[in-house]
Structure formats: C-alpha cells, structure tokens
Amino acid sequence: MRASRLLSLLLLLQTRGRMTAPELAAELEVSVRTVYRDVEALSAAGVPVYADRGPAGGYQLLDGYRTRLNGLTAEEASSLFLAGLPGPAAELGLAEVAANAELKLLAALPPEPRSHASRMRERFVLDVPGWYRSGDDVPHLSEVAEAVWDQRPLHMTYRRWGQQEVDRVIHPLGLVLKGGSWYLVAAPPDGTPRTYRVARILTLETLPGRFARPDGFDLSEFWHRYAQEFRERMYTAEAVIKLAPGRGDLLAYTMGRDVVEAAMAAAEPDPEGWLTLTLPVESIAHARWLLLRMGADVEVLEPPELRTMMAEAVAELAKLYG
Structure with missing residues (x-):
C-alpha cells in the first residue's frame, strides 16, 4: 500500500x-x-x-528528473483505451494524434497490461450519440478547440433558439461533449460564462491577442452546476397521474428514468396495483404529447387543463378511427 x-x-x-x-x-x-x-x-x-x-x-x-516507471496495472491501462473515443477525437482534429499516442502507450506497457489493454480495445466500443440521432454537424469545432487551447478570443455569428442570429465576441473557456453534442463554455469580455451549442455557430473568426482565464474557473464544476440548473429550469409544471400495474418501464422510457423512478419510490399501489404519481413536466402541452403515447395505461388526474386536453385528444382519435 x-x-x-x-x-x-x-x-x-x-x-x-x-x-x-x-x-x-x-x-x-x-x-x-x-x-x-x-x-x-x-x-x-x-x-x-x-x-x-x-x-x-x-x-x-530536481529539474530534468523523470522516472520511466508508470505503475499502471492491467485494469488501469485498459481503462485508458476504453476512454479513447475516436469519433470525438476526429471531430477535434486529433484522430491521428490520438492513434499515435495509443500506439506509443501500447509499446511502453509491459506484456501483461499490454495484452489486457488490447483485449479491451477489441471487445468494447463507446458510441456516444443516442439511438435515432447522429452527432451534430460541427464544421467550426477544431477552430474553437484551438482557440480554447491557445486562449484566443473569438468573434462569431450564432443562431439562438427561434432562429434569431446574434453577433458575439467571446473568450472560449472549454468544450463539453454531452449526448453526442458539443457545447462551448465561453464568456464575453468582462462578463459571466455561459454555454453555446457549437453546431449553432454560423461564422467564426479568431481574433488577435490572448485573454486571461478567470481566476478559479473550473470547467467541470461549471458544467455540473449548469446541468443542474438546466434540469430545474426545464421542469416548469407538475402532472398527477395514475399508472397501470407493470407499466413503469414504459413510462420511464417516455418521460425519463430518473424522474419516473423518483416518483414511483414515493408512491404506494392501490388494491388494483395502480400507482398515483406526481411528475415534473416541461409544460402542460408537452406532457399531453408524452402521456398520449401511454394510451390507456395512464389516467391524468391533475391539473384540470391537462385532463381536458387529454380528453379532447382522445375524442379526436375516436372520430378519426370511428
């Protein structure tokens, strides 16, 4: 030890x-x-x-002292190869560099860790984007990454939600890959860091000079806090529903596993096995769209406007199908 x-x-x-x-x-x-x-x-x-x-x-x-001892166990060496994502590396313009680094690491490992790492690479693949969607088209990603690394300011034209285009001068602080999409954390000069989706950058120009990173800025900490606040902002309403027995997995697939599992943990089934759940939702209209996918396995109890919207949708379906 x-x-x-x-x-x-x-x-x-x-x-x-x-x-x-x-x-x-x-x-x-x-x-x-x-x-x-x-x-x-x-x-x-x-x-x-x-x-x-x-x-x-x-x-x-002492200056110049280096040890050749890396101390990697077989499992530690394997984890490095599992962490190497060829798709994101290629998007950043680092595919060849990453491949060369992998070859050098393999050559430097003793026989047992090298064999273990090779088997890990042969038998496990990490595919970042979810099903039925591809990664974003990010033509400016490598230029953004270079500016992040060199602390170069950027001038960009950015498409906000609702198709509005804005011009921004920013100091790029870091890149985050989330669910197959790249996000840039950047701050305006003398401003507060915020998040931009790289795929929405329309034009980009690297400006002369270098900027100083904010004292104490931690990218991982910022992103964790941003993600938490985003989830809190996303859920603006609540729906109370009754869920049929054995349909928890389907509801979790429809509305998100974390949300549904937390609601189910706080619920007790009635004599017929139905659960009354209180679920956070993005909006009443969005909840209507999601819960209609559950068919007769869900009954909306509250709020009244959501129950009315469900009834109207069911009536329209009845007319359509006779």
Missing part, C-alpha cells in the same frame, strides 16, 4: 511540478505528517526531491 502511495506522490510531482504538503495530502487522502514521512522515504531512495520554504514553497523534483 505504501509503495503504491510513494509512486503516486512521485508521479504527482513529476506531472504537476511544485506542490505543497497539504495539496499532496489532499490528493493522496492522507495526513500532512504522512506526506512528510513519504517525502523523506523518496529522498532516502535516491529520488531528488527538495523543499522550498515560505508561503509560496512546496516540494519539487
């Missing part, structure tokens, strides 16, 4: 440069005192690690 931790400490210093004892302790999930002991053990083993004193100090490896 300690040998693995010492290797992790060494690789942290090698990849990140100077780190303080509290930072190392947080990464390794140990006490600061344990970090002190581990650094002493590395020094005793001949690793050239030294400490800078003072508020801006920390531990650091």
Whole structure:
C-alpha cells in the first residue's frame, strides 16, 4: 500500500511540478505528517526531491528528473483505451494524434497490461450519440478547440433558439461533449460564462491577442452546476397521474428514468396495483404529447387543463378511427 502511495506522490510531482504538503495530502487522502514521512522515504531512495520554504514553497523534483516507471496495472491501462473515443477525437482534429499516442502507450506497457489493454480495445466500443440521432454537424469545432487551447478570443455569428442570429465576441473557456453534442463554455469580455451549442455557430473568426482565464474557473464544476440548473429550469409544471400495474418501464422510457423512478419510490399501489404519481413536466402541452403515447395505461388526474386536453385528444382519435 505504501509503495503504491510513494509512486503516486512521485508521479504527482513529476506531472504537476511544485506542490505543497497539504495539496499532496489532499490528493493522496492522507495526513500532512504522512506526506512528510513519504517525502523523506523518496529522498532516502535516491529520488531528488527538495523543499522550498515560505508561503509560496512546496516540494519539487530536481529539474530534468523523470522516472520511466508508470505503475499502471492491467485494469488501469485498459481503462485508458476504453476512454479513447475516436469519433470525438476526429471531430477535434486529433484522430491521428490520438492513434499515435495509443500506439506509443501500447509499446511502453509491459506484456501483461499490454495484452489486457488490447483485449479491451477489441471487445468494447463507446458510441456516444443516442439511438435515432447522429452527432451534430460541427464544421467550426477544431477552430474553437484551438482557440480554447491557445486562449484566443473569438468573434462569431450564432443562431439562438427561434432562429434569431446574434453577433458575439467571446473568450472560449472549454468544450463539453454531452449526448453526442458539443457545447462551448465561453464568456464575453468582462462578463459571466455561459454555454453555446457549437453546431449553432454560423461564422467564426479568431481574433488577435490572448485573454486571461478567470481566476478559479473550473470547467467541470461549471458544467455540473449548469446541468443542474438546466434540469430545474426545464421542469416548469407538475402532472398527477395514475399508472397501470407493470407499466413503469414504459413510462420511464417516455418521460425519463430518473424522474419516473423518483416518483414511483414515493408512491404506494392501490388494491388494483395502480400507482398515483406526481411528475415534473416541461409544460402542460408537452406532457399531453408524452402521456398520449401511454394510451390507456395512464389516467391524468391533475391539473384540470391537462385532463381536458387529454380528453379532447382522445375524442379526436375516436372520430378519426370511428
């Protein structure tokens, strides 16, 4: 266990440069005192690690020192190949680079992890977009990615929802791939970061100069918060329904598994096995469209306007089919 931790400490210093004892302790999930002991053990083993004193100090490896030991287990090496998505890499203009990196990693691995990683690549495929939809057409993605990497400002023409076109000067902060669609997190100069769908960028120009990233900005944290707020904004109403026995999976497919499973967990079946569920919905009109797909397996109880809309739709269907 300690040998693995010492290797992790060494690789942290090698990849990140100077780190303080509290930072190392947080990464390794140990006490600061344990970090002190581990650094002493590395020094005793001949690793050239030294400490800078003072508020801006920390531990650091001697300039130019590199270890060839990667410490990858067979499972860890395999996970790297499973994480390699050729489609997104190609969209970013990195297909050849990713393939070369994969070959170099395979060549550097010992025989057992190399064999395990090769089998993983042969037997598992990650296909990001959902069924019945392809990924977005993103002709400007590679240029956006380059601007994100180089911290170059962009001028773009963007198509908002409702087909309105707007001009924006933005500082691109990061890219996120979600459900087969690429999203750009960017901020106007001296503004708050927001999210743009890359497929809606109509024209793009990279501007001269470089911008400074906002202090403390964390892309993963921003996206997690944005996704949570988006879900909360999306559900603007509620519907109370009765669900026929055994139809939970169909309703989950229709309205979203997380939403339906949470509602079912809070419900008790009546003597006939029907469940009364309260479901968040995007709108009454959208709920009508979704719940009509359930046929007679769902009865809408509330709100009254949704129940009326369902009854009217059923009456129209009865006329259509006689």
